[in-house]
Amino acid sequence: xxxxxxxxxxxxxxxxxxxxxxxxxxxxxxxxxxxxxxxxxxxxxxxxxxxxxxxxxxxxxxxxxxxxxxxxxxxxxxxxxxxxxxxxxxxxxxxxxxxxxxxxxxxxxxxxxxxxxxxxxxxxxxxxxxxxxxxxxxxxxxxxxxxxxxxxxxxxxxxxxxxxxxxxxxxxxxxxxxxxxxxxxxxxxxxxxxxxxxxxxxxxxxxxxxxxxxxxxxxxxxxx
Amino acid sequence: xxxxxxxxxxxxxxxxxxxxxxxxxxxxxxxxxxxxxxxxxxxxxxxxxxxxxxxxxxxxxxxxxxxxxxxxxxxxxxxxxxxxxxxxxxxxxxxxxxxxxxxxxxxxxxxxxxxxxxxxxxxxxxxxxxxxxxxxxxxxxxxxxxxxxxxxxxxxxxxxxxxxxxxxxxxxxxxxxxxxxxxxxxxxxxxxxxxxxxxxxxxxxxxxxxxxxxxxxxxxxxxxxxxxxxxxxxxxxxxxxxxxxxxxxxxxxxxxxxx
Numbered sequence: 369x370x371x372x373x374x375x376x377x378x379x380x381x382x383x384x385x386x387x388x389x390x391x392x393x394x395x396x397x398x399x400x401x402x403x404x405x406x407x408x409x410x411x412x413x414x415x416x417x418x419x420x421x422x423x424x425x426x427x428x429x430x431x432x433x434x435x436x437x438x439x440x441x442x443x444x445x446x447x448x449x450x451x452x453x454x455x456x457x458x459x460x461x462x463x464x465x466x467x468x469x470x471x472x473x474x475x476x477x478x479x480x481x482x483x484x485x486x487x488x489x490x491x492x493x494x495x496x497x498x499x500x501x502x503x504x505x506x507x508x509x510x511x512x513x514x515x516x517x518x519x520x521x522x523x524x525x526x527x528x529x530x531x532x533x534x535x536x537x538x539x540x541x542x543x544x545x546x547x548x549x550x551x552x553x554x555x556x557x558x559x560x561x562x563x564x565x566x567x568x569x570x571x572x573x574x575x576x577x578x579x580x581x582x583x584x585x586x587x588x589x590x591x592x
Numbered sequence: 593x594x595x596x597x598x599x600x601x602x603x604x605x606x607x608x609x610x611x612x613x614x615x616x617x618x619x620x621x622x623x624x625x626x627x628x629x630x631x632x633x634x635x636x637x638x639x640x641x642x643x644x645x646x647x648x649x650x651x652x653x654x655x656x657x658x659x660x661x662x663x664x665x666x667x668x669x670x671x672x673x674x675x676x677x678x679x680x681x682x683x684x685x686x687x688x689x690x691x692x693x694x695x696x697x698x699x700x701x702x703x704x705x706x707x708x709x710x711x712x713x714x715x716x717x718x719x720x721x722x723x724x725x726x727x728x729x730x731x732x733x734x735x736x737x738x739x740x741x742x743x744x745x746x747x748x749x750x751x752x753x754x755x756x757x758x759x760x761x762x763x764x765x766x767x768x769x770x771x772x773x774x775x776x777x778x779x780x781x782x783x784x785x786x787x788x789x790x791x792x793x794x795x796x797x798x799x800x801x802x803x804x805x806x807x808x809x810x811x812x813x814x815x816x817x818x819x820x821x822x823x824x825x826x827x828x829x830x831x832x833x834x835x836x837x838x839x840x841x842x843x844x845x846x847x848x849x850x851x
Contacts, residue, residue: 377632378742382734384628388621389730393723395617396683399610400715403676406606409594411713415697416720422696422782423721425775426689430725432772434733439741448625450729452618453684453722454661462653466646477636481629482646488622488629489650495618495682497658498665502611502678505666512670513599513703519851520844521670522702523808525691527843528667529783530812531836532688534820536780540773547778551785556792562696565782570775577774581767 377477378443385447392451422562425570440464442474442483452491462490542580547573597711599703602673611675615682656830661687663837667844668694671702676715685722687836692783693718699786784809804851812843 404411420427433455438446440460449459466486472478511517537544547569554560554568601607626647633643664687668677671694680690694701697717698710787805819835822828 378737382737386730386734388625389726392617392621392683393726393730395614396719397723399614399679400712400719402610403607403715404712407597407601407708407712409708409712411716412709415713416716419693419696419717420721422779423693423717425772425779426692426722427724429772430722431728433725434728435736438729438733438736443737444625444628446729446733448621450726451621451684452682454657454686458654458657462650465653466649469649470642470645472642477632478638478642481633481638482642484629485626485643485646486650488625489647490654491622492619493651493654494658494661495615495622497655498662498678498682499615501659501662502665502674505669505674509599509603509669509674512666517670517848518702518704519804519847521667522700522851523805523847524667524671524840524844525695525783526787526805526808527812527840527847528688528691528836529780529787530809530843531816531839533780533784533809534813534816534839535836536773536776540770540777543774543777544781547781548784551778551781552788555785555789561699562782562786565785566779569782570778573774573778574771577770578767581770 377480381443381480385444389447389451396451418563422566424567440474441487442480444480445483445487448484448491449487452487452494454494458494459487459490462486540577543573543577546576594707594709597703597706597708599673601708602703602711603675607673607675611678611682614679618682656834660834660837663834663841664690667837667840672711672714673703676718680718684726685718687840689722690718692779693721695783696721801851804847807850808843808847811846812839815839815842 400411434446434450437449437455437460441449441455441463445459445463449455449463452459463483463486467474467479467482470482472482474483505512550572551565551569554565558564626643630643633640661681665674665677665681667687668681668690677690681687685693694714694717697714701710701714787809790802790805792802816835816839819831819839823831823835
């Protein structure tokens with residue numbers, strides 16, 4: 369009896385979450401559509417499709433994220449979090465933290481309620497902070513758009529990836545030298561862009577990581 | 593035919609209107625989710641204080657990281673104006689993704705050279721490139737939840753009160769996380785390689801000196817290292833949420849100095 373009740377409750381949550389997420393996806397795809405209409409232009413479809421290749425890790429990552437984080441976010445929390453984003457750095461730790469603080473069990477109705485409220489609250493706070501911030505930076509726009517600052521924005525992503533390099537290289541240092549040298553050599557001598565660099569270096573790095581992984585397993589097995 | 597894009601257009605009232613609609617949708621959705629949970633809590637006789645405590649804990653947890661997301665909006669606004677980064681960072685897709693999306697569409701683009709078509713194309717790439725997660729969630733999550741997670745929950749409920757985390761020991765031995773690290777490292781290297789390789793234009797006419805990207809990489813890399821050190825040595829946990837945004841801004845500032 370209790371099981372059936374939980375099942376019904378769960379079904380209801382799925383229906384509710386799906387309606388919300390479906391509407392949200394439509395809304396978010398409308399944004400670039402309306403931009404194109406108002407500007408009176410057709411976007412460059414070739415560029416859009418070609419961009420998916422360097423972004424492939426995010427596209428595959430989307431599937432992996434649902435599989436990995438859904439167990440930690442609860443049913444309704446998952447639907448909300450997958451629209452509002454910032455999963456790894458914010459929503460997941462926030463929901464887990466709230467459940468830990470209140471000592472409710474994951475998978476129970478209580479756990480579901482606490483996760484959902486936590487993800488929703490976190491979303492509201494982020495949205496409000498950004499919204500208020502945007503209003504406050506309005507007077508700064510002439511400075512942000514000035515000529516003197518253009519080198520800064522020209523290198524914005526260089527700076528982003530420089531910082532990310534520290535964070536992710538450190539996670540698995542032995543995987544770094546091969547793609548690092550390979551991509552620089554390839555780019556200097558062939559001039560190919562990210563569209564080629566990313567898949568080539570990713571496949572080689574993954575194969576190398578797999579080789580190391582197998583080797584380590586063998587060593588563990590031997591020592592045992 | 594393909595006219596120039598400008599900051600006036602990117603920051604025009606209709607762009608702000610669109611951003612406001614998205615933001616209101618997110619807020620309204622979240623409020624409805626909270627009300628629904630509140631009702632559910634009442635139904636099962638859960639103490640009201642639980643909801644209140646969850647809200648307070650979550651506000652405190654989110655406040656500082658949110659400011660770092662705002663820094664991301666500011667960083668992107670110098671290229672795309674304010675409303676588009678505002679919309680993008682209010683929904684799925686964090687700063688590193690949006691950055692990757694812009695430069696995947698067009699390397700080295702700024703508002704000074706951008707056309708209307710390029711702006712619209714960037715908006716599409718940013719939106720569509722991250723949609724696999726939400727789409728899979730919409731169509732596949734229910735089946736995944738019923739077939740796999742329901743079982744895990746049952747086992748978990750039959751287990752002792754102990755762990756509500758997935759069993760980490762099992763995860764450590766699997767190749768999955770290593771695979772993603774490897775792919776991500778390769779992606780970062782590819783982005784860096786394009787910038788480092790600009791050194792070959794050392795004598796050519798370029799928008800900024802060809803060695804500047806290398807300086808920026810080193811500066812932002814070292815800033816991140818410094819913040820990491822401070823975070824660990826001084827136990828400033830809050831710094832972790834800011835380190836990426838701040839390192840990025842310090843790196844960008846070095847471009848102004850050396851550019």
